[in-house]
Amino acid sequence: MVSRESKKPVYTAFQGFTFVEVLVVIVLAVLVIGGIMLAFTQFRRGFTQGEETGITLQESGMFLARLRSDLINAVPDHRLPASQWRESVKVTPNTLSFTVYTGESDRTSIVEYRYDPGNGKGSITRSEGGTRARKLVNGRIASLTWSLGSEEITAKGTGSGTRRLWIDIRARFKGEKTAGIKGREFVLATKLFPARLIRGLN
């Protein structure tokens, strides 16, 4: 096309694109869109990991807080003979149970924590008085062991000796809601001392 004013060829917006231009645009578009997609996928993956880690932390913290709260209210089982004071807390590989004082009905009931290993995605359920089972940790425990520790020391001024017992917990938490996207793993190891129960035993 030739302009009447300058008599020189002028490229207008209607000239179209060359094959090379189209190729360059396609390559650039693919690079940009690919980069954005990659960044978005990474961001989403990171977000899911963070969310999973957050929920795992929340559930593990809630489990520990709930267990500690129950142990604060733990009392000796008066049906047991004094020589069997260690039986105040019953521990098996999958269950942990003890007697607690319940303020609601002004009596005692048995609290049980049940661990279901679930093939590496373990859960913990708490029930009180055989009812009201509630899942505290849902499929976020890679491994868990709990055991009962006890000792009886003889000391001046304490005629029958000093009895102590504690629950030794070691758990490895790891959340995996979406297949392949796992939350940050962390290990929690602690010993819980039921102070009121210990005082009741002495």
Add this chain to the structure above:
Amino acid sequence: MNNFLRYISCRGVTLVEILVAVALLSTVMIPVLFSFTAGSRGLAMSAEDLTVHTAAIELLEQVMAAPFDLVPTGTFTNDGIRDGQPLSPTTPLRYRISDVPGIERRLEIAEISKNGRICMKKVTVTVTLTSGDATTPSRSFTLKCLLAREN
């Protein structure tokens, strides 16, 4: 004028314009990236906080569960706070401590007297996180509690 407009519409983008656009985009994106990193760091700190908090309660609870007369007074540092070790030479009580790497414990027990009689003991547990790198300052968590004489 008509040719000028055509020239404007077809002239493309200069390097300076691209650089300005990239700089603006970077300015917008950097805070977004930082916020994501901060969120990730926040989660890691929450996990550390839970560990440190749990370790502090573990030490405090066992002292609080012990008979008043058997709880020794003094300052006990991390080297002496080991599982199975006695709290002090004057007491038969022994520490029951879980193995948690990357933390240091410190225990202080002080007597509180009233009318010449020891009526309470102030127990202070400090747990310091030591696993942080040199750039981040170590964080401490302190729990305090009073142990009362019951007789």
